[in-house]
Amino acid sequence: MRISSACIYSLNIPFVESFRHSLHERNSSDSIVVKVATECGISGYGEGVPRSYVTGETRKTAVEHVRSELLPRILGAELEGIDPCCAFEYMHGLLPDSDAETGGAVVWNASRCAVELAVIDCLFRIRNASVAAILTPVSQNITYSAVIGANSIARTEKIAHNCKAAGFKYVKMKVSGDEDSERIAMVRKILGPSVSIRLDANGAFSLETARQFMASAEEFDIECIEQPVPRGNPIELATLRSSSPIPIMADESVVTILDAKELIQKKAVDYFNLRISKCGGLYRTLAIADLARFAGIGIQLGCQVGETAILSAAGRHLAAHLADLHFVEGSYGTHLLTEDIAEENIVFGAGGNAPILTGPGLGVTVREELVDKYAENIITVR
Numbered sequence: 001m002r003i004s005s006a007c008i009y010s011l012n013i014p015f016v017e018s019f020r021h022s023l024h025e026r027n028s029s030d031s032i033v034v035k036v037a038t039e040c041g042i043s044g045y046g047e048g049v050p051r052s053y054v055t056g057e058t059r060k061t062a063v064e065h066v067r068s069e070l071l072p073r074i075l076g077a078e079l080e081g082i083d084p085c086c087a088f089e090y091m092h093g094l095l096p097d098s099d100a101e102t103g104g105a106v107v108w109n110a111s112r113c114a115v116e117l118a119v120i121d122c123l124f125r126i127r128n129a130s131v132a133a134i135l136t137p138v139s140q141n142i143t144y145s146a147v148i149g150a151n152s153i154a155r156t157e158k159i160a161h162n163c164k165a166a167g168f169k170y171v172k173m174k175v176s177g178d179e180d181s182e183r184i185a186m187v188r189k190i191l192g193p194s195v196s197i198r199l200d201a202n203g204a205f206s207l208e209t210a211r212q213f214m215a216s217a218e219e220f221d222i223e224c225i226e227q228p229v230p231r232g233n234p235i236e237l238a239t240l241r242s243s244s245p246i247p248i249m250a251d252e253s254v255v256t257i258l259d260a261k262e263l264i265q266k267k268a269v270d271y272f273n274l275r276i277s278k279c280g281g282l283y284r285t286l287a288i289a290d291l292a293r294f295a296g297i298g299i300q301l302g303c304q305v306g307e308t309a310i311l312s313a314a315g316r317h318l319a320a321h322l323a324d325l326h327f328v329e330g331s332y333g334t335h336l337l338t339e340d341i342a343e344e345n346i347v348f349g350a351g352g353n354a355p356i357l358t359g360p361g362l363g364v365t366v367r368e369e370l371v372d373k374y375a376e377n378i379i380t381v382r
């Protein structure tokens with residue numbers, strides 16, 4: 001059963017409200033969704049979220065890369081005789097590692113992720129089996145974190161009260177260098193001492209301002225701070241870490257396997273934030289998780305702002321599979337999107353809790369009419 005056609009959708013799903021961090025303010029989802037279909041009509045869906053400030057990809061360049069470079073490698077691929085247990089290795093053979101290994105200006109990880117997930121979803125649907133067959137769950141329930149954007153003090157206060165009422169045990173706050181201390185103090189007071197609070201600066205600080213900020217934030221019992229300084233200088237992160245009262249997490253700094261190895265070698269951080277789209281799909285994310293585990297680095301499984309149920313489902317499987325996760329983000333679905341594209345609603349419930357997924361493929365049924373509805377552009381390749 002061969003892959004006979006593929007579609008690339010450029011989505012634009014409006015947000016319920018805008019989401020802001022120090023690098024960007026966003027009002028709508030801008031994923032690319034890839035659908036692959038076999039000659040027998042079985043299809044699979046994948047998603048990637050290109051970010052110019054993370055992998056160098058834009059939605060336009062990612063669509064073109066998928067069309068011209070990645071789809072020619074998978075169209076015509078025979079899926080029938082592939083052992084699902086070897087699905088990741090099979091995909092790795094179809095989509096070689098060259099771009100991630102060179103660590104060039106553009107790493108096509110969101111593009112690769114969309115294609116990898118689509119083929120894996122299809123491969124498991126052919127057998128009416130769940131991806132959980134290879135991502136064996138070690139947990140039956142995932143506990144997600146709430147995330148508070150870099151909002152005004154009044155807005156932060158309102159969301160913090162909502163987090164408290166919803167019973168979240170983990171909360172992450174975006175910080176931007178603007179009114180941060182007042183916001184953090186207020187959130188800690190509202191949430192009380194038992195809730196874990198993390199910060200994410202998205203590279204907003206210089207080495208010196210990061211030092212000052214972290215010294216001032218220490219009193220609020222902060223679990224860790226994500227990407228205090230911009231990507232590009234692991235020695236700066238290592239310097240900061242050597243005197244930091246707060247553990248440090250790499251996010252924008254850990255995109256490729258080479259990035260991970262360099263951060264480990266320089267003892268630059270305490271945690272990695274791994275995101276499936278940022279890291280180039282499930283296979284590469286697992287590879288970086290293995291490196292982290294071996295080096296004693298903690299792992300957060302993060303997400304992309306505005307991702308749909310496709311990436312959220314992939315994240316759910318990975319979160320259930322990784323035994324030693326410290327924090328999990330994602331599955332925000334219609335908390336952020338005005339409408340999601342799957343039949344199943346997989347948004348987390350009270351306290352951020354959500355069950356594992358057991359349905360065929362990635363475990364969500366994409367509604368094609370909704371993908372069509374929100375697609376600004378559709379490219380079909382045969």
Ligand SMILES: [Mg+2]
Binds near residue numbers: 202226
């Ligand atoms: Mg981050």
